[in-house]
Amino acid sequence: MLWSIGKPMPLLDLRKEVTHGGWSSWISTMCTKTCGGGIGESVRYCNNPTPSLLGRGCRGKSHRKGPCNVRPCGQISAQTEDLIRKIIREVDMN
Numbered sequence: 831m832l833w834s835i836g837k838p839m840p841l842l843d844l845r846k847e848v849t850h851g852g853w854s855s856w857i858s859t860m861c862t863k864t865c866g867g868g869i870g871e872s873v874r875y876c877n878n879p880t881p882s883l884l885g886r887g888c889r890g891k892s893h894r895k896g897p898c899n900v901r902p903c904g905q906i907s908a909q910t911e912d913l914i915r916k917i918i919r920e921v922d923m924n
Contacts, residue, residue, distance in 0.1 A: 857872060865905070
């Protein structure tokens with residue numbers, strides 16, 4: 831039992847409070863090219879969940895590099911094409 835300003839406080843059993851860390855999803859942060867294939871960087875964080883004081887941190891790397899924007903230049907991505915179609919539909923409705 832611990833005491834704080836004259837009041838008893840229970841001592842935490844730290845073994846019961848152990849939370850081991852888990853990785854977040856990968857997040858793309860940059861790419862060297864906008865099309866034609868570049869090298870990109872991704873990051874993830876050890877916060878899913880964040881490890882407790884006695885918990886293990888995440889294993890593995892928090893940064894990675896790999897190919898990105900591999901579509902040929904002059905072509906638009908599927909996401910951009912979908913956005914253009916959505917805008918055209920909205921304009922046609924007005």
